[in-house]
Amino acid sequence: MSIKKVTQHPSQNEGLIFERSQIGRVGYRLPKLDVDETPMDELIPAELRRTDDLDGVPEVSEVDVIRHFTRISTWNYSIDLGMYPLGSCTMKYNSRLNEKVARIAGFTNLHPLAPEEESQGALELIYELQNDLAEITGLPGVSLQPAAGAQGEMTGVMLIRAFLDRRDGEASKERRVMLIPDSAHGTNPASAALAGFTVKTIRSTAEGLTDMEHLKQLCDEGGVAGLMLTNPNTVGIFETNIKEICDTIHAAGGLVYMDGANMNALVGVARPGDMGVDVIHLNLHKTFSTPHGGGGPGCGPCCCSAELTEFLPVPRVAKDGESFRLDYDAPNSIGRVKAFYGNFGMMIRALSYIYTHGAEGLREATETAVLNARYVAEQLKDTFHKPYDSDCMHEAIFSHKNQSRTGVHTLDIAKRLIDYGFHPMTIYFPLVVEGAMLIEPTESVGRQDLDAFVEAMKDIDREAHENAQLVIDAPHSTRIGRLDEAAAARKPVLRWKPDMETLSTTA
């Protein structure tokens, strides 16, 4: 469906800024020069001067620009507007204070190439954050360099590979199998493949847990370099056998990688290092404050056991007495994975988040996140099909089984939620649940919002049974209905081309 071609106030039907252009319109005028204009050729060499006219650049006034972007911003759904229960993404609201701290001029104006003696504060911040994340995960080696969760994963499996190569020498070539559960995030097998491993998939049990028999069988087949496990897993259930899982992998000569994207269910309560995990990545942009969604910068720290520390990326921040320095002296390091030290702004927000919560507060946030998800699970279990019986951790999973016979599927339920003022939950992930709806309320919603969400979901179920078409045609309240996502992906229109005739007639 395309944007409705009706004459409406532009707040309902905003075009591109290019389409608002009027030749000769400007945002401001400079005063006339009261000196001779220096001939241009004296200042700018000929080869650097453009020869064409700047056709097609929007010519708009200041108020045009302000209103255009303000109107578009009101079309967006954001965490500041309401609940964003996108499972596996931890879309929590974070205090503005963290943003304020990240904007302190001493941090934002610091050049990454500034000498160490002038960057002591920034280096200390990195050092402190590394220590705090080591404490939170129970894993002493930390690198803040990776720029996303997926890059943290790749860094982590590269550490495993470097460790095995050093331990086993030539024989390490025989150990190239990475075990990954069938419920895993798609980035896990991708990271394993990038680091040179082949993937074998472990089945899940009917309870949504790793199938121990299958795990042991795959270990017996040999060649196991390691396991990549998300805990709580992507159906929101804590792997209660985690100790035994780690022991089994270690006995087979492999290492355990934990995907820590779900740490919002564990921080301050349980530590992966204590469970036997060797290496983990965190998503600072999920669990530790930085807002995400929309492709901005991320930070995916990699935390590892003492025996893997020598392989971490360089440089690492070291402390000598009272001062801090960058340490490049790590001959076994896998090298750099990101320019400079990673995305520093996220580190400031994360440390601010940790300090403002304190140890007690971090634990409370985790407990509230789990409580909220269990509340939703409990309230909706008679209306929506719950594929697993176990208590969930920080996210609740349902399927469309009770609604699909009316013709209403997961996608329709998600689209209808938009009409009720909520961002949809994660849909069709993980793949092990047909028509999955993964709901993660996070700790930043109160009882009123949870109840409103539960009511909306129950209303949508009622509509599915009484007037399915209403749900199938949703959303009804947005400017654009359902997009042709396949066409958008295959034939994206990424560039506006000026229509010179239109431009000159509107002048």
Ligand SMILES: *Cc1c(COP(=O)(O)O)cnc(C)c1O
């Ligand atoms: C988000 C997520 C990732 C990847 O993190 P990015 O920062 O998006 O690269 C990996 N695993 C799980 C389970 C996730 O939810």
